[in-house]
Amino acid sequence: MNTKDLVRVGVPLGEPMRRAQDFIAQYVLKGGDKARIEAEVSAIVENPALFAEDPLRKDFAKAIVNSPPPTRLIPAKYRQWGSGLEEEAVNQMEKACLLPVSVAGALMPDAHVGYGLPIGGVLGTENSVIPYAVGVDIACRMKMTVLDLPLRDLEHKQDRLTRAIAAETRFGIGASFKERRAHEVMDEDWNCSVITKQNKDKAWSQLGTSGSGNHFVEFGVFTTKEKILGLEPGTYVALLSHSGSRGTGASVCDYYSKLAVKMRPELPKELQRLAWLSLDEAAGQEYWAAMELMGDYAAANHACIHKHIAANLGAHVLLDLENHHNFAWKEKHVVDGVERELVVHRKGATPAGSDVIGIIPGSMATPGFVVRGKGNAESLHSASHGAGRVMSRTRASQTFNWKEVNRYLQQRGVTLISAGLDEVPMVYKDIHKVMAAQSDLVEVIGQFDPKLVKMAPHGERAED
Secondary structure (H helix, E strand, C coil), X not given: CCHHHHHHCCCCCCHHXXXXXXXXXXXXXXXXXXXXHHHHHHHHHHCHHHHCCCCCCHHXXXXXXXXXXXXXXXXXXXXXXXXXXXXXXXXXHHHHCXXXXXXXXXXXXEEECCCCCCEEEEEEECCEECHHHHCCCCCCEEEEEEECCCCCHHHXXXXXHHHHHHHHCCECCCCCCCCCCCCHHHHCCCCCCHHHHHHHHHHHHHCCCCECCCCEEXXXXXXXXXXXXXXXXXXXXXXXEEECCHHHHHHHHHHHHHHHHHHCCCCCHHHHHHCCEECCCHHHHHHHHHHHHHHHHHHHHHHHHHHHHHHHHCCCEEEEEEEECCEEEEEEEEECCEEEEEEEEEECEEEXXXXXXXXXXXXXXXXXXXXXXCCCHHHCCEEECCCCECCCHHHHHHHCCHHXXXXXXXXXXXXXXXXXXXXXXXXXXXXXXXXXXXXXCEEEEEEEEEEEEEECCCCCCCCC
């Protein structure tokens, strides 16, 4: 039995979970019937006092007796999309559904391990917000603009496009502009929390920058067979970017997640990264205001990048689309037949309400898709954020070399300006399989094929 199975039969997290695993190992080692493991564990959970003197079972039974009250008698329900997901990512979702504030959840087909809630995890809670279920890079987002440039520029004027990216954004941890960008987001209330107040100057210096890890700015070919917000069907040059709220967003997450842990001392160790803040508490209200500000700030980052690159090239914008993830929304959803107001956390998950348009990227050498949400109630109106990793950054750097990667990119007509080996296409799932697994969540209405890609240079770390 794995952690998910043990949670299902009622084994509390913490010491009881560890003792349960020890018991199972010893039970099998002593020749016990493997077919009876679940029944044996269930019997101890239901009446631990009966096994207080049993040499094989007493430690597990004692841990059950001494454990604090369970967080939830019955975990909140969630549905999983896709198959072959990392076991630990599924375990993280299972644990999140044990929180007393959890109401419903969903796990997207690109899911992989994150801090607290898995990336690709969706969790609806009651009147509470979980900083680590929002994520470190608060309000990370996708933005695409279709430009009136000729398609031939993607091949014949790559130098010009490359210079525009280099001039109008910055990559890497701590990246900033000496001559600061102007945007009305800096006129908002940065005194809404102690962290945003402290970081306002830093945030201004980083306005319009792109960060590290899987963040990118790229040119490519956008194709649509239907009219989208006034854009006629056809094939166009498009600019696509992915980044978020930079160092300030990370500082907001760090401060309030630590505060939440201090305010929830009763949580077992395994759930501490899922500590929540009540929206009735001052701390919860502060975090919410800071999160909303980081949403505006991340949007401003992208607005600056796209505005300045378009101006650099003398191009006009024909279509402008964007959506964000790593955020929490107050929404109404029907759960068990009853409409409830929930705080819906989408960590690395795309909003996909009915007719909501979003962007789901692939990798630097595979397509991204513009989609229309279907408003699936079981997913809490959500879809995947992208393809999802299948390999750690360390393993990727040890596995691949630039010679083979560049050959792969060349075969697919992609020019890479810069990136790390930990972001090569092979570290991601097949985006086509991911999209097929969520055909009941979104409808594809357009496709973006990358041609000229810029990411942070090798060695920069990702922001979760």
